Amino acid sequence: MFTSVVAKLLRVLPNKALKTPMIPHQNVKMKKDVLIETSVQHTPTSLYYPLKANQEKLPVYINFHGGAFIMNNKEMDDPYCRFLCNQAECVVLNIDYVKAPEHRFPKPIEQAYDIIKWLKSRAEELNIDMGKLMVGGQSSGANIAAALCLYLEEKGDNQPLLQVLSCPMLDFVTPHADKPEPDRWRSQYPQAANFINMCYLAEKEHARHPLASPVLAKVTDRLAPALILIAEYDAFKPEAECYAEKLKAAGVDVQYELYKDCFHAFTHLGPKERAEEAWALIARKMKEVVED
Numbered sequence: 001m002f003t004s005v006v007a008k009l010l011r012v013l014p015n016k017a018l019k020t021p022m023i024p025h026q027n028v029k030m031k032k033d034v035l036i037e038t039s040v041q042h043t044p045t046s047l048y049y050p051l052k053a054n055q056e057k058l059p060v061y062i063n064f065h066g067g068a069f070i071m072n073n074k075e076m077d078d079p080y081c082r083f084l085c086n087q088a089e090c091v092v093l094n095i096d097y098v099k100a101p102e103h104r105f106p107k108p109i110e111q112a113y114d115i116i117k118w119l120k121s122r123a124e125e126l127n128i129d130m131g132k133l134m135v136g137g138q139s140s141g142a143n144i145a146a147a148l149c150l151y152l153e154e155k156g157d158n159q160p161l162l163q164v165l166s167c168p169m170l171d172f173v174t175p176h177a178d179k180p181e182p183d184r185w186r187s188q189y190p191q192a193a194n195f196i197n198m199c200y201l202a203e204k205e206h207a208r209h210p211l212a213s214p215v216l217a218k219v220t221d222r223l224a225p226a227l228i229l230i231a232e233y234d235a236f237k238p239e240a241e242c243y244a245e246k247l248k249a250a251g252v253d254v255q256y257e258l259y260k261d262c263f264h265a266f267t268h269l270g271p272k273e274r275a276e277e278a279w280a281l282i283a284r285k286m287k288e289v290v291e292d
Contacts, residue, residue: 003101003199011071017268021079022275027051028082038114040107044096045115046074047126048085057129059090059161059290060119062112064137064144066167066265069100069108069200076268077138080279087283090290091128093119097144100199105212112148113155132290135224136164136282138267139236143169146214146243149224159224161289164282166229167264170215171239172197172207179235182263193235215239221251227285228254229278231262257281 029049036043050058061084065077074096081092095115097108116133123130137145142165149163176193201207210217226247230240237258244256259266259274267278 003195013071015072015076017066017072017076017265020270022268022270022272023079023083023279025079026082026086028085031082036115036118038111038118040098040103040111040114043098043111043115044074046078046081046094048081048092048094049127050085050089050091052086053089055089055129056127057123058127059088059132059134059286060126060128060130061088061090061092061134061136061286062115062145063092063094064097064108064112064135064141065094066137066139066141066268067099068196069140069143070196071099080267083279084283084286087280088286088290090132090134090286091126097141104202105200105206105209106147106151108144109147109151109211112144113151116148116152116157131158133158133160134162134164134286134289135160136162136166136227138166139169139265142166143212143214146170147211150211150214150217150219153220153222159222161224162227162286163224164227164229164285165240165243166267166278166282167231167234167236168228168240168243169236170213170243171236172201172213173216174239176235179239180237181235182233215243215246217246219246219250219252223247223250223252225253225289226255227282228256229267229281230256230258231264231266232258232260233262234264236264255285 032047074094081094085092135145228244247254
């Protein structure tokens with residue numbers, strides 16, 4: 001009850017990322033809102049189609065927004081989905097995934113898996129090539145994207161061409177007080193981060209589950225190639241570095257980019273120049289893996 005009340009209060013706070021996007025609004029050929037039925041619940045999504053594209057069947061990128069697993073919605077990523085759609089010449093599916101504590105681990109991952117199955121069943125009418133699937137997200141969204149790749153591996157399904165993990169939160173086991181938190185308020189009150197854990201994980205032992213803490217997963221070279229973006233002054237920097245090294249050691253193709261003098265969620269909060277660099281890199285990488 002307590003977690004639900006506090007989570008609902010947090011959701012009414014202003015979202016800074018919505019107020020001042022780092023990327024100018026771009027027109028797309030079409031933005032189509034679709035309600036997708038999944039085993040978790042009916043899921044609001046948006047499909048973005050590029051203004052120009054050379055292929056008949058388009059690659060598709062699934063986007064998971066950030067928000068500490070408990071807040072925000074897909075609209076915060078609308079400018080970035082438009083940008084990636086046009087620059088990478090692909091369809092972008094932006095998901096309003098379920099939030100904790102109403103829907104705890106592993107519900108968002110199961111929901112995302114169901115959405116992939118939905119895409120496969122409608123690939124023809126959506127004009128997409130499921131052989132050129134990519135996934136990605138920021139912060140908690142990056143956690144879900146990484147976990148989705150691990151889940152697909154468990155299921156024996158095909159991997160995406162790319163997983164984009166921006167400022168990923170990948171470790172629920174290490175207490176936030178033991179992470180290099182540069183924010184004065186967060187470092188003084190690690191209980192706030194612990195509250196997020198309480199919301200997302202129904203049981204303490206879930207923290208060690210590889211789909212909750214991908215940094216603890218046993219990875220293989222079959223996992224999707226990864227583009228990992230991290231800010232220099234981010235509490236999650238060590239776990240992102242650890243996961244990058246773990247993937248590399250397993251034989252996964254990994255590109256890891258460290259953004260100096262930046263903080264968590266810099267892709268959405270700035271500095272603007274570094275955010276623009278990051279989004280341009282993501283778009284280039286998406287286009288590169290599709291064309292290989």
